[in-house]
Every structure is written in structure tokens, then in C-alpha cells.
Amino acid sequence: MGKSSKVKESSKSIKHSKEAKDSKKEAKESKEDKSLFDQRLPFVTPFSTPLADKKLNKKLLKLIKKSSKAKDCKRGIKEVIKAVKHNSKGLVVLAGDVYPYDVISHLPVFLEDHNIPYVFIPSKSDLGNACNTKRATSTLFIVPGSNKKGKSDEYKEEYEEVMKLVKTL
Template identity: 45%
Template structure:
């Protein structure tokens, strides 16, 4: 009896939780989520976040990222565009600009959390440089730095 219910829940969940496409996720972002990463850039960001997690070169969560940015740590910061309430992270882009740290938004905090290796959604992540993924890091650093900042 217990096994049947578990299997039933799994099959229902698979139908409901089919991967949403980028356009649907991008429609749900907050108005301040600029610059928003393109689909291709978002995939690259998730890839480097996974690599950074393996090397322990990742800061995740509002409190931890904020603390290390103010201490002077450098890296690329990725925000979730669908964070609600937006007041939780709305001050961080200004702090990043003052510290000369590149940042961008991705459409989904669930995807950002999954890239970190967590089941929990994550609002922001800082990826620090490491020699194992230095080429990809430098490429993304330049791409994110080249994105137009909001006025």
C-alpha cells in the first residue's frame, strides 16, 4: 500500500514538474532583474556554479554573499530574478557596483539552488575563481561584465 502511493506521487510529480522553458521563467522575474542572462549564458552560469560547488569556491545565500562582498571578496554574483519579496536582495546590485563586482540575474531561484547541489531555492550565489575552471570563469566574467547595467 505504501509503495503504491509513493510510486503514484512520483508519476504525478513528473507530469507537473516538467522542465519549464526559459521564456515562461523569464516572464515571472521581478522588474528590477536587469541585466537578465540569456538562455545560453544561464546554462553556462549553472555549469560553472556546479564546478565551483565541487571545489568549495561558492558562496550561497543572501547573508553569506553579503558578508563576503563587504569583506572585499571578488567573484561573479548571480541573483535569482524571481525572488519574492524583492526587498531581500534589492540593495545588493548597488553594493556590487560600488565594489566593482560583475553581477547578473537568472530567471529561476529553483534552478539556481539545484545548480548549487541543494534542493532548496537560492536567491543569490557568488562564484569565486579557481584554477580548475579558470577558462570558463574568465569567459563568463567578461560576458557578465559586458552586460549593460540598468540606469
């Protein structure tokens, strides 16, 4: 009986130590996310308004991942301009750390003329990673329902939530 109680106690302590390690990992990951966001802010262009905060940035990246899986994204300046000219409706996400600035400086005015909401995020590399590409991306246009397969229902709620937050900026 003495051995079985010691085994039970040691298994409990192992479980507690695993839970403690998991909580430490989660805390460390959240600190890294915050620090990465803060580290990228100095490189943002001066005209990057409205700039997404940490919470909106995280929601945007999740939305972009889901929409890219559904193939409802237009990536790059040429594709975005072409889609806007064809009267597509959606949300444009612009990277704030594009250099030279002149590459995307005309887009905010162009998007406002066409009544399309847009938002800046601090990093073009994050935008590219969210699109499941190896290259950094300066602009992205989320057009729900552009793909005929109807996969946009998977992220429709998140899209509407993000659109509300972007319109309040």
C-alpha cells in the same frame, strides 16, 4: 549466405533507429530547456537587469556546478554580503524570481559600490540545483580560489569566459 546478409541489414537498421531516437531525445531536451527558460521569464522581478540570455544562463549554471564542487561558492544573502565586505573578488549571480522583491533589491547597488560584477538568472530553483542543494537559492557568489585546495583551476577558463560575457551586458 542469405541469412547472414539479412542479419547484417537488420543490425544496420537497429543502429540507425537508435541514432534517430538519440537525436530526437536531444532535440526534445533542447526544446524543454528553451521552453523552461521562456516559462520562467514572466516571473522575473522588474529590476532584474542585466538578465542572462539562454546561452549565458546555461554557461552560468555549468560554472556554478563546477565551482560548488570545488567549494568556491558563497550561498545566500548573508554570506554574499559578508564576503563582499571582506573584499572578496568574484561574480555574483542573483535569482530574478525572488519574492518579496525587497529581499534582494538592495544588492545591485551594494555590488556596484564595491565594483563586483553581477548578473540575474530567471530561476532561484535552477540556482539552488546548480549548487547541489535541495533548496532554492536567491544569491550566489563565485569566489575562485577561496578554497585552499586549489580546485579552482578546473573551471578557470569557463569563469574567465563568463566574466567577459557578463561585463559586456
